[in-house]
Amino acid sequence: MNEIEKILEFIVEIEKLKAVVRKTRPVGIDRYENSAEHSWHVCLSALMLKDYANKNININRVIKMLLIHDLGEIDAGDTIIYQSETVENKNKEAAGVERVFKLLPEACYEEYTALWQEFELGLSADSKYARAIDRVPPLLHNLLGEGHSWQDNKVSKDKVFSVNSRIKDGSQKLWDVMESKLENAVSKGILK
Amino acid sequence: MNEIEKILEFIVEIEKLKAVVRKTRPVGIDRYENSAEHSWHVCLSALMLKDYANKNININRVIKMLLIHDLGEIDAGDTIIYQSETVENKNKEAAGVERVFKLLPEACYEEYTALWQEFELGLSADSKYARAIDRVPPLLHNLLGEGHSWQDNKVSKDKVFSVNSRIKDGSQKLWDVMESKLENAVSKGILK
Numbered sequence: 248m249n250e251i252e253k254i255l256e257f258i259v260e261i262e263k264l265k266a267v268v269r270k271t272r273p274v275g276i277d278r279y280e281n282s283a284e285h286s287w288h289v290c291l292s293a294l295m296l297k298d299y300a301n302k303n304i305n306i307n308r309v310i311k312m313l314l315i316h317d318l319g320e321i322d323a324g325d326t327i328i329y330q331s332e333t334v335e336n337k338n339k340e341a342a343g344v345e346r347v348f349k350l351l352p353e354a355c356y357e358e359y360t361a362l363w364q365e366f367e368l369g370l371s372a373d374s375k376y377a378r379a380i381d382r383v384p385p386l387l388h389n390l391l392g393e394g395h396s397w398q399d400n401k402v403s404k405d406k407v408f409s410v411n412s413r414i415k416d417g418s419q420k421l422w423d424v425m426e427s428k429l430e431n432a433v434s435k436g437i438l439k
Numbered sequence: 440m441n442e443i444e445k446i447l448e449f450i451v452e453i454e455k456l457k458a459v460v461r462k463t464r465p466v467g468i469d470r471y472e473n474s475a476e477h478s479w480h481v482c483l484s485a486l487m488l489k490d491y492a493n494k495n496i497n498i499n500r501v502i503k504m505l506l507i508h509d510l511g512e513i514d515a516g517d518t519i520i521y522q523s524e525t526v527e528n529k530n531k532e533a534a535g536v537e538r539v540f541k542l543l544p545e546a547c548y549e550e551y552t553a554l555w556q557e558f559e560l561g562l563s564a565d566s567k568y569a570r571a572i573d574r575v576p577p578l579l580h581n582l583l584g585e586g587h588s589w590q591d592n593k594v595s596k597d598k599v600f601s602v603n604s605r606i607k608d609g610s611q612k613l614w615d616v617m618e619s620k621l622e623n624a625v626s627k628g629i630l631k
Binding site: 249257266283292383391421 | 443547583
């Protein structure tokens with residue numbers, strides 16, 4: 248098979264991310280979000296908020312990271328973050344990413360597997376910022392949607408603050424804004 | 440309002456693209472695609488096919504272009520390409536893009552409005568390649584989905600070949616592959 252045909256096969260395979268359903272509803276939309284549209288949304292969010300990263304980041308790498316960050320869910324499915332960061336789930340995602348990137352030419356397989364791992368590890372400045380941004384839309388969905396996903400999934404305010412405070416590792420300024428919105432949600436009683 | 444708050448307002452506003460329904464069904468998924476997940480899909484497609492562009496392109500600019508290329512549809516809605524390229528529709532999209540980008544700080548408004556216009560004009564190497572890639576997933580949806588959208592929308596093979604041959608302006612090699620798939624669809628009788 249020629250390389251273009253291989254890449255087209257990858258393009259068809261990753262469509263499955265459009266069928267992976269997440270745990271929040273987008274603002275004003277009466278259905279749950281899928282991981283493909285979420286991926287688009289975090290890319291544009293990262294682009295527009297880039298000047299608020301704590302450190303010098305390479306926004307082009309961040310966007311690539313966010314384009315691929317959920318591909319492991321094609322095989323592993325989406326799990327709410329408050330329960331998903333287990334070794335078993337991460338292994339499933341890693342195997343899924345590997346399977347999908349194997350459809351690509353070897354050099355791409357290596358490059359994008361490494362980029363996905365960098366995102367997962369969250370140690371570099373780029374990945375810290377990408378992981379911060381990944382948290383923003385689901386928080387906005389809850390904040391503007393009566394805390395629907397926090398309540399449906401019985402997530403406590405302590406858990407919400409502790410998991411999302413990772414935003415400050417990527418952008419202290421963004422966390423300051425989000426933290427005050429979360430405190431406001433607590434006063435309003437939609438986050439308990 | 441501080442700038443981060445303005446950008447968060449933009450992030451919430453663009454969610455509406457998740458509710459804009461397109462005219463093809465993704466492979467293996469029993470619903471129509473929306474323009475947000477399509478935008479993610481074309482970004483990753485562009486990234487993986489970048490080495491097949493006719494000219495030297497800046498893939499980072501191409502990805503930014505594709506992230507924003509459909510934002511005008513929030514106000515204008517999606518129209519099938521075989522009928523959409525009218526002055527009236529393009530004006531509606533341009534006004535929609537302007538309204539949405541106005542939510543951003545001034546410098547971003549100017550930068551991304553210009554980038555959107557560059558995509559629409561399709562004269563630069565980056566925009567020619569981006570516009571080529573934008574055609575690929577809907578063709579794959581039809582090719583692997585019994586030509587459902589061609590038939591539902593009564594699109595003739597002449598129209599399909601003439602509109603999509605713009606792929607060759609961005610990537611002759613990609614058009615060679617797609618053209619042969621389209622010819623195959625004609626032989627199979629799913630494109631008439």
